[in-house]
Amino acid sequence: MIHALRIATRRSRLALWQAEHVKAQLEALRPGLRIELVPLSTRGDELVDVSLAKVGGKGLFVKELETAIAEGRADIAVHSMKDVPAALPPGFLLAAILPREDPRDAFVSLTHANPAALPKGAVVGTSSLRRQAQIAARHPALEIRSLRGNVETRVAKLDRGEYAAIVLAAAGLKRLGLAARIRSTLSIEECLPAAGQGALGVECRAGRAELLELLQRLEDADTSACVRAERQVNLALGGSCTIPLGAYAQIAGGKMHLRALVASPDGRRSARAEAEAEPRDAQALGLRVAALLRERGAAEILAALVP
DSSP states (O other): OOOEEEEEEESSHHHHHHHHHHHHHHHHHSTTOEEEEEEEOOHHHHOTTSOHHHHTOGGGGTHHHHHHHHTTSOSEEEEEGGGSOSSOOTTEEEEEEOOOOOOSEEEEOSSOSSGGGSOTTOEEEESOHHHHHHHHHHOTTSEEEEOOSOHHHHHHHHHTTSOSEEEEEHHHHHHTTOGGGOSEEEOTTTSOOOTTTTOEEEEEETTOHHHHHHHGGGOOHHHHHHHHHHHHHHHHTTOOSSSOEEEEEEEETTEEEEEEEEEOTTSSOEEEEEEEEOGGGHHHHHHHHHHHHHHTTHHHHHHTTOO
């Protein structure tokens, strides 16, 4: 019987909210379970003035948490699934993926309602090549600049007038009680989300059967199937967290529909694909959509990104 658990988490307010959310879920499942948070600083949090694409991608937000588990300082880690590399280190697994929040991107501005309302040359901030590519494709007259930092830092930069607008995940704003800052949400068609966006995942070491049994009770089957299909697209195309790739799956009428995009950062080139399958065939569906993307030019787009 497990009597205590330690949750590795980043120190940002959003990451702590996410860890507390999982803590509360586990305490409801196992009354009397003692759960401690282990807040850690990650390389991704420390390198705030450098593009993630240049220093190793979103995996920099995960590595220190995995190290804490490997060294016995924590039992599990809670992640935003969009930050988790497509391939996990040997001996680690995703024990549960929780129900998804809003997967869309949010447009935040003090004075404008949506990207189309921005004047020519207006500066838009985003941390994501995926968002940059899709915004540039639809709104080529805008100037897109890198924007790093936690949610509050990004919003503060907007409020100081450094940007006319910023684009970030709607889920993070909603979880932090900042939904009122959202001027509009970008539709799935307008800006395809990152694989796993809006979902939380719990990672642990393989082989801990009792812990896995407990964590798997947090699993949302539909969200998990969709996120695993999305992540399979990324994995099949190289597994990098730095490529401009969007992937989003939905289940309706008993079928899973998956759409995905690879684009050049300037938005001038893109490859899109979509397909449908049974939810139980989620990973095979991801492989099929990745193959379609390659047929439509994704490999050439990705090759051009290599320095």
